Amino acid sequence: MIGRRGFLALAALSTVSACSIGDDAVTVRLGSGRVGGLSHTFARLLADAAAEAGTVRIDPVITAGSCTNLDLLGRGEIDAALALSDSARESRTRALAIGRLHECYLHLAVPAESPIHRVEDLRGARVDLGALGSGAEISAERVVRAAGLDPTADLQVSHRQLSDAVSALYAGEVDAIMWGAGVPTPGPDIPRRLRLIDLGGLVTVMRERFEFDYHRVTIPADSYPGSPAVSTVGVPNLLLAKPDLAHSAVSAITELLLQRADGLAPTRTVGFQFLNRRWLVGTDAIPIHPASVDVYRAWHG
Template identity: 60%
Template sequence: MIQRRNFLALAAFGAVAGISGCGTDAGDVNVRLASGEAGGLYHAFARLLAAVAEQAGDVRIEPVTTSGSQENLARLAAGEVDAALTLSDSVGERDRVLALGRVYENYLQLAVRADSPIHRVADLRGARVNLGAAGSGAAVTGERLLWAAGLDPAVDVSIAHRPLRDAVAALDSEEIDALLWAGGVPTSALEVPRRMRLVDLGELAVPMRERFGYLYDRVEIPADAYPGGRAVHTVGVANLLLAAPSLPDEAAAAIVDLLVSYADALVPAEAAGTQFLDARSLIGTGSVPLHPGAAAVYRRRHG
């Protein structure tokens, strides 16, 4: 059952003091944050984070609209942004990035028309499927989902990569048969259950873990997530808030302090059903090491 856990347990340890280092004033640092598509959870979360940063005055955050995880990583590598949101399974061994935190869980949502004969991923054989926008994390995770269901993405399905709103229009006009979206629930662009239905993906969580690693969880989208919709199981993937190694320690620390101290203000409407991770999970960034500024904050708060 999806449960949004409260970050604020961390806040009980008190506000963090400034991190010593190169002497940069975090309030003077403008952090360009690569987010995602308009209408998605990344996009909304980045803007809320920018708003609380402006209120706190400790760091400035400039959200940058993108197509999603893969583009975000590319921009981070090119020095075009200072921080980025990404699905954990989009981060490769060659990506030179540091983590500020594991912030919440994303939900794979495979939407079909309400009257579609597609009820399992295996039913997509021969179908036209939109696997997220080009440059999105769903493009990576979607192919893995197909492989786990016994389908070869290059042979068994016809794949498109349109932005969410274009994909919804294409599904409505029957140009495609299904679309995959990785995001929070409810996602307002998905007209569930009036015009669309979510396919249950729960049976593929274990095969995905066995084939591609520990990053995938079986989670539930409850019946009340989309009013009138039925409960379905799906695959959850953790989201990471990343930073370039060049981000000053003070700025990294200030952002982590925002995550902790303003947790309730960082829940977009698109995340009403999203599982926000608790204090222990916030530092669980897997193989991606924590930024020194972030690690110092967690060390002060956790002891």
């Protein structure tokens, strides 16, 4: 695994020429996620929109995901971060929200012919719960605990990035894998080789046990061609900023979310939900940055 500091050297370059950005524009280092993932794709699209607008410069930073982003934000090595809201609430990093973005859909997959049909059936199984440093790692462990299982005692747990986890499942090295992403997630061969397990029945237990507003959401039928609809757990993704980030930069980013929402959704996903602009302010326990509040009030009164 690449070290956390190593990720900072892999900042992704916008595909839009930086010459369109004003000389006085603030540069914002945005912790995103792994290349190919929904968060990193969103960060790249936001960077492109910022370059076109010329009001702020955004440098996406490749990371392992939410928990790594929050750690980097707390150390001042990035200026803004994408993070799942349950990870953000549990983190000691002080951050302010710019807005609520897309919903992260938790997926639990097993081989198509596996005898596993419920989370409870995982007892004694080899289960990959997502990459270390990702927000899905926290959410996935909570799913397991909500089903009455102790990850340390009842499962043989591993942590891989998704492509490696899928390969391990195909090779018979693990019995199940869990990840969080948009829908559809590219890579896993669903339903021909893999089958999704319904997680929706655990949402109420998760809400009560972890005192967090997890959502019951549906992966629609044929999201993975030929696959039936499956209910699962949804976790909002937040765009966060360090408290001392320049108000001009926060205002500019907030305006981009409002003005260019349609261009910030990867076309392959159906799980992107921030297109409803009213949901941007639904940041739960994370306070909204004052500069963003001013922009939202100007838009909505």
